[in-house]
Amino acid sequence: MPTPAHPAPPTRLPEDSLGYALLTSAELIAEVVGGTALTDALARLWAAHPATPAGVRGAILDLTYSTLRDYGRQDFILGKLLQKPLPEPVQSLLRVALHRLAVRPDTAHTVVDQAVSAASNLIGGKFKGVANGVLRNALRQSGELAQAADTDMVAEHRHPPWWIRRLKNQYPQKWRAILAAGNTHPPMALRVNPLRASDDEVLADFAAAGITVKRLAAGTLLLDQPLSVSRLPGFAEGCLSVQDAGAQHAARYLDLDDGQRVLDACAAPGGKSAHILETADVALTALDSSPVRAQRISENLARLGLAAEVKASDCRKLDAWWDGRPFERILADVPCSASGVVRRNPDIKWLRRSDDIPRFAAQQAEILEALWQTLAPGGKMLYATCSVFAEENGDQITAFAARHPDCRRLPIAGQLDCQYLPCAEHDGFFYALLEKTA
Numbered sequence: 001m002p003t004p005a006h007p008a009p010p011t012r013l014p015e016d017s018l019g020y021a022l023l024t025s026a027e028l029i030a031e032v033v034g035g036t037a038l039t040d041a042l043a044r045l046w047a048a049h050p051a052t053p054a055g056v057r058g059a060i061l062d063l064t065y066s067t068l069r070d071y072g073r074q075d076f077i078l079g080k081l082l083q084k085p086l087p088e089p090v091q092s093l094l095r096v097a098l099h100r101l102a103v104r105p106d107t108a109h110t111v112v113d114q115a116v117s118a119a120s121n122l123i124g125g126k127f128k129g130v131a132n133g134v135l136r137n138a139l140r141q142s143g144e145l146a147q148a149a150d151t152d153m154v155a156e157h158r159h160p161p162w163w164i165r166r167l168k169n170q171y172p173q174k175w176r177a178i179l180a181a182g183n184t185h186p187p188m189a190l191r192v193n194p195l196r197a198s199d200d201e202v203l204a205d206f207a208a209a210g211i212t213v214k215r216l217a218a219g220t221l222l223l224d225q226p227l228s229v230s231r232l233p234g235f236a237e238g239c240l241s242v243q244d245a246g247a248q249h250a251a252r253y254l255d256l257d258d259g260q261r262v263l264d265a266c267a268a269p270g271g272k273s274a275h276i277l278e279t280a281d282v283a284l285t286a287l288d289s290s291p292v293r294a295q296r297i298s299e300n301l302a303r304l305g306l307a308a309e310v311k312a313s314d315c316r317k318l319d320a321w322w323d324g325r326p327f328e329r330i331l332a333d334v335p336c337s338a339s340g341v342v343r344r345n346p347d348i349k350w351l352r353r354s355d356d357i358p359r360f361a362a363q364q365a366e367i368l369e370a371l372w373q374t375l376a377p378g379g380k381m382l383y384a385t386c387s388v389f390a391e392e393n394g395d396q397i398t399a400f401a402a403r404h405p406d407c408r409r410l411p412i413a414g415q416l417d418c419q420y421l422p423c424a425e426h427d428g429f430f431y432a433l434l435e436k437t438a
C-alpha cells in the first residue's frame with residue numbers, strides 16, 4: 001500500500017476553517033489517487049489526530065466523500081484548466097475546491113480564498129499563485145466548462161469508462177438511472193430489533209424526538225435525513241441498528257425457523273448475522289476470513305444482546321473451521337465489487353479496474369463450491385452480493401446451478417435473479433436462493 005505523500009495535516013490553518021477541511025480532504029483524495037482505500041487513509045488520519053472534534057471530522061468526511069462522488073467531473077474540468085499536471089496533493093486540492101465551487105457557488109469568494117490559504121500550506125506554498133489563477137479561471141469560464149463536461153462520458157456520469165460501458169451493456173434501459181443513483185448521497189435506513197422494541201414503540205419515540213421516518217416494511221425504517229446514531233432514541237439500548245433496507249432482505253429470504261443450524265459464511269461486521277438472530281432462535285456460526293473484522297461481529301452482536309459462534313477463517317478452507325455437521329441454512333454474502341453501494345464508498349469506482357470483476361467472480365465461485373458441501377440435503381443457501389454486475393450475480397448462479405444437479409433455484413418475490421438496483425430507498429443488492437435437493 002502506498003504511504004501518504006503528505007501525512008501531516010495543515011498546522012497554520014484553524015481546525016474549524018474551510019481551508020483546513022479543504023486541505024485535509026485534498027490529502028485524503030491524493031491518497032486515493034495513489035491507490036489507497038479511503039477507509040485506510042481515514043484510519044491513519046484519525047489515529048494521528050484522535051482529538052479532532054466531531055464537527056471537524058464531519059466537515060472533512062462530507063467534503064471528501066462528495067468530492068469523490070463528483071471526481072470524474074471535477075478532474076475533467078481541472079484537465080481543461082491546467083497546461084500541465086501539478087504535483088499531488090495540489091491537484092486534489094483543486095479538485096476539492098472545484099467541487100465546492102460547483103455545489104456552493106454562493107460562497108465562491110470564500111472557497112477561492114480558503115483554497116489559496118490551503119495551497120500555501122503545501123509544498124512550501126509554491127503553487128499558491130497557480131491555485132488562485134486556476135480557480136479564478138474556473139469561475140470566469142464556468143459556463144463553457146460545464147458545457148464541455150456535459151459532452152464527456154466520464155465527466156457527465158462521474159464513473160470510469162469501463163464501469164459505464166459494462167452497465168450500458170447489461171442494463172440498456174436503466175444504466176443512466178443506476179449511474180445517477182451511484183452519485184447521490186446514500187439514504188440511512190434502520191432495522192428494529194424485535195427482541196428489544198416494537199416498530200410502534202420506536203416510531204413513538206422518534207415522533208417525540210421530532211425525527212421523521214418512513215416505515216418501508218416491518219422492522220425497516222427510512223430516515224428523512226441521515227442522523228448521528230447518538231441522536232437516535234433506543235440505539236444505545238440495542239433497539240436499533242443501521243442497515244440499508246436492501247440488506248435487510250437477507251434474513252427474510254433465508255426462510256429461517258427456530259432451532260436451525262445456520263452459517264453466515266462471510267459475516268463481518270455482522271449486520272446480517274444480527275438480523276438472523278433477531279429473526280429466529282437459531283444456532284448461528286458467523287465466519288469471516290479477517291480476524292480484525294471478525295472481532296467486530298462479536299462487538300456488534302454484544303450491543304444487541306445477541307450471541308453466535310464467531311470464527312475467523314477462510315470459508316473455503318473447510319478443514320480449518322467445519323466440524324462436519326451440515327447446516328440447514330447458509331448465508332453466502334460474498335466479497336464483491338460493491339458496485340451497488342458505490343455512493344457509500346465512492347473511492348472504489350476509481351480504485352477498481354475492469355479485470356477485478358472476473359477476479360471477484362472466480363473467488364465467489366470458489367466460495368460457493370466450498371459452502372455447498374456444508375449444506376444439508378433439503379437445506380437452503382442464500383447467495384448475496386452488493387453488486388449490480390451480472391458476472392457476480394445472475395451469471396454466477398446460472399453457472400453454479402448448471403454444475404450442480406442437486407441444486408434447485410427457488411424464486412424470491414417471484415424471480416430467480418432478485419436484483420435490487422440502487423435508488424432513493426435502498427442500495428443495489430442481488431439475492432439468489434438455492435436448495436440442495438439430495
Ligand SMILES: C[S@@+](CC[C@H](N)C(=O)[O-])C[C@H]1O[C@@H](n2cnc3c(N)ncnc32)[C@H](O)[C@@H]1O
Pocket residue numbers: 265266267268269270271272273287288289290293313314315316333334335336367
Ligand atoms: C460483503 S462483506 C459481508 C457483510 C456482512 N455479511 C454484513 O452484513 O455485515 C464480505 C465479507 O467477506 C469476508 N470474506 C472475504 N473472503 C472471505 C472468505 N474466503 N471467507 C470468509 N470471509 C471472507 C470479508 O472479510 C468481508 O467481511
